[in-house]
Amino acid sequence: MPMLEVSNLNVYYGDMHVLWDLSFSIEEHEIVALLGANGAGKTTTLKTISGVLRPRSGSIRFKGVELTKLPPHKIAELGIAHIPEGRQLFPWMTVLENLKVAAYTKRARSRLSESLETVYRLFPVLKERSSQLAGTLSGGEQQMLAIARGLVMRPELLMLDEPSLGLAPKLALEVLELVKTLRDEGYTVLLVEQNVHHALRIADRAYIIETGRIVKEGSGEELLRDEEVKRAYLGI
Amino acid sequence: MLVSLADVARAIVSGVLIGSVYSLIAMGLALIWGVMDIINFAQGDFMMLGAFTTYWLLELAGLDPLLSLPVSFALVFALGVLTQRVVIERILQAPMVSQISATFAVLMMIRYGAEAAFGPFTRRVVTSYTGTVLRFSWTTIPLTRAIAFSISLVVAALLYLFLTRTYVGLAIRATSQNRMAASLMGIDIRRMYMLAFGIGVGVSAVGGTLLSTFFPIYPEMGGFFCLIAFIIVVFGGFGSIFGAYISGIIIGVTEAVSALFISPTLKDVVAFLLFIIIILVKPRGLFGARM
Incomplete structure (x- = not known):
C-alpha cells in the first residue's frame, strides 16, 4: 500500500476548476517530484493534501487515513509536514521560537531537543542566530529555517514547495542534496520544484502536471531522457 | 495659577496609576486585534462586567475585591470564549463593516443587558481599606490605586511570560504572525482564537475589578474606557501588546498633567490630540x- 494515495482529486477556486481528476501516489522512503510550469497546480496540490484547501471531490489517503475532511492541524499531527512556498516564517519570533512552535504537536514535542541537535548539525548558522528574529535573516537562512521547521515537526512525509526558490545557485544545489540525504535517513519526500533538471536528478519518481492534470509520470532518469520533457522543461 | 514641581510629580504619579488600569484594557484589545484582526468594540463592556462581578460578590457574599479578581477573570474569560464561538467565529472572514456591527451588537447586548438587570445607577465598591492612603513627604496615594497599579504590573508580567515562555503562548503568537503556517505546524487556529478572545476580555475584566475599587461603576461605563483603550492600542502600534502597556501609562500621565496645566475637563481632549499627532x-x- 502506498504511503500517500491521491485519487481523482478535483479542486476549484470559486468557479475555476484547477485540479482535474488528479491521481498519484507516493511509496515510503522515496522522493517524488511534482513538476510543471507556473500555475499548473503544484502548490494547489500540496495545499489540498495539507488541508489548507478543500477538494470538491476525490480522496487523499495517508497510511490508510482519509485526509480530505480533516483540518490542517490534524493532518500535521498525523505526520505530514508541508513547508510552504515563500518560507512563511513567524517573522517577529526568534529562530529558536520558530523551531519550538514547529514542535507543537505531541509527536514532535517530546523529541524537540534531539530535533534541535539534528537541525543545528545540518544548518550550523541557525544555531548561531538562534536568538535573532526570523524576519531579519537573509533569504538563504530563512529557507534553511523553513526546512528546519519541517524537520522539527518529525514528519513521516515531508512536502517541500520550491525549497530552492530565491537561493543562490550553489545553495540551491545544497538544499536539493539535503533532500536526498533526508530520504536516505528515512524520510519520504514530495518535492515541488521549478528547477526540473535538478529535481529529476534526485527524484526516485516524478509526475508532470499541466493545467491541473497529470500528463506524464516515470522515474527521474526516464523523464530526464524523455524528449518532450527535455523540450518543454529542460530547454534542450 | 502657580504650579509647583511637587504638583507635577503628583500628577505624574496619579497618571501612572490610572494609566496602568487603562493599559490592562488596552492589552486585551491588542491581543484580540493581533491574533484575529478583529476590533472588539465591546472591550469596555467586558471590563464593566468585571467591575460588576466584583461589586456583587462584595455585596452578596462579602468577598473582597482582591479575592473576586480571579472570579471576575474566569467568568469574563468564559463569556469571551462563548462570544468567540457564537458570534466572532462567524464573522472572521466577513467584510469589516459586518465585523464592526457584530462586536457593536455584543456591546449593546452587554451594556443594556446590564442596565436592564442592575438599573442605570452609579454604585461604589466600598471596603475597609477604601479610604486608606499611603503618606509620603510630598504626596499621598490612595491604597486602592497603589494595589491596582501593582496588580496591573503582575498581570502584564504574567501575560508576557505566558506569551513567551509557554507552548500555548508561542502558538498564539505564531497564529497572529502567520495563520496558515501555524495551522501547518499542528496548531488548532480556532482554539487559539477562543483563548485569545477569552484572555483578551478576561484581562479587561481584571482592569474593571481594579477600577471598581476607586471609581464609581455603572452599566454604561465601558464606552469611555473602550475609546481610551482603542487610542492606546493605535498609539502603541496595533498588535503590540507590550507597546499597549507602555502607551496606556503615557496616556494616563498625559491626561493627569494636562488636567493640572490646562483644565480637568479638557484632559481627554489633550490625550486625543496627542493621539492624532502620533498618528x-x-x-x-x-x-x-x-507580539
Whole structure:
C-alpha cells in the first residue's frame, strides 16, 4: 500500500476548476517530484493534501487515513509536514521560537531537543542566530529555517514547495542534496520544484502536471531522457 | 495659577496609576486585534462586567475585591470564549463593516443587558481599606490605586511570560504572525482564537475589578474606557501588546498633567490630540513591533 494515495482529486477556486481528476501516489522512503510550469497546480496540490484547501471531490489517503475532511492541524499531527512556498516564517519570533512552535504537536514535542541537535548539525548558522528574529535573516537562512521547521515537526512525509526558490545557485544545489540525504535517513519526500533538471536528478519518481492534470509520470532518469520533457522543461 | 514641581510629580504619579488600569484594557484589545484582526468594540463592556462581578460578590457574599479578581477573570474569560464561538467565529472572514456591527451588537447586548438587570445607577465598591492612603513627604496615594497599579504590573508580567515562555503562548503568537503556517505546524487556529478572545476580555475584566475599587461603576461605563483603550492600542502600534502597556501609562500621565496645566475637563481632549499627532507622525504607532 502506498504511503500517500491521491485519487481523482478535483479542486476549484470559486468557479475555476484547477485540479482535474488528479491521481498519484507516493511509496515510503522515496522522493517524488511534482513538476510543471507556473500555475499548473503544484502548490494547489500540496495545499489540498495539507488541508489548507478543500477538494470538491476525490480522496487523499495517508497510511490508510482519509485526509480530505480533516483540518490542517490534524493532518500535521498525523505526520505530514508541508513547508510552504515563500518560507512563511513567524517573522517577529526568534529562530529558536520558530523551531519550538514547529514542535507543537505531541509527536514532535517530546523529541524537540534531539530535533534541535539534528537541525543545528545540518544548518550550523541557525544555531548561531538562534536568538535573532526570523524576519531579519537573509533569504538563504530563512529557507534553511523553513526546512528546519519541517524537520522539527518529525514528519513521516515531508512536502517541500520550491525549497530552492530565491537561493543562490550553489545553495540551491545544497538544499536539493539535503533532500536526498533526508530520504536516505528515512524520510519520504514530495518535492515541488521549478528547477526540473535538478529535481529529476534526485527524484526516485516524478509526475508532470499541466493545467491541473497529470500528463506524464516515470522515474527521474526516464523523464530526464524523455524528449518532450527535455523540450518543454529542460530547454534542450 | 502657580504650579509647583511637587504638583507635577503628583500628577505624574496619579497618571501612572490610572494609566496602568487603562493599559490592562488596552492589552486585551491588542491581543484580540493581533491574533484575529478583529476590533472588539465591546472591550469596555467586558471590563464593566468585571467591575460588576466584583461589586456583587462584595455585596452578596462579602468577598473582597482582591479575592473576586480571579472570579471576575474566569467568568469574563468564559463569556469571551462563548462570544468567540457564537458570534466572532462567524464573522472572521466577513467584510469589516459586518465585523464592526457584530462586536457593536455584543456591546449593546452587554451594556443594556446590564442596565436592564442592575438599573442605570452609579454604585461604589466600598471596603475597609477604601479610604486608606499611603503618606509620603510630598504626596499621598490612595491604597486602592497603589494595589491596582501593582496588580496591573503582575498581570502584564504574567501575560508576557505566558506569551513567551509557554507552548500555548508561542502558538498564539505564531497564529497572529502567520495563520496558515501555524495551522501547518499542528496548531488548532480556532482554539487559539477562543483563548485569545477569552484572555483578551478576561484581562479587561481584571482592569474593571481594579477600577471598581476607586471609581464609581455603572452599566454604561465601558464606552469611555473602550475609546481610551482603542487610542492606546493605535498609539502603541496595533498588535503590540507590550507597546499597549507602555502607551496606556503615557496616556494616563498625559491626561493627569494636562488636567493640572490646562483644565480637568479638557484632559481627554489633550490625550486625543496627542493621539492624532502620533498618528500623523508615526502612523504605525510608537512601538511598531508585533507580539
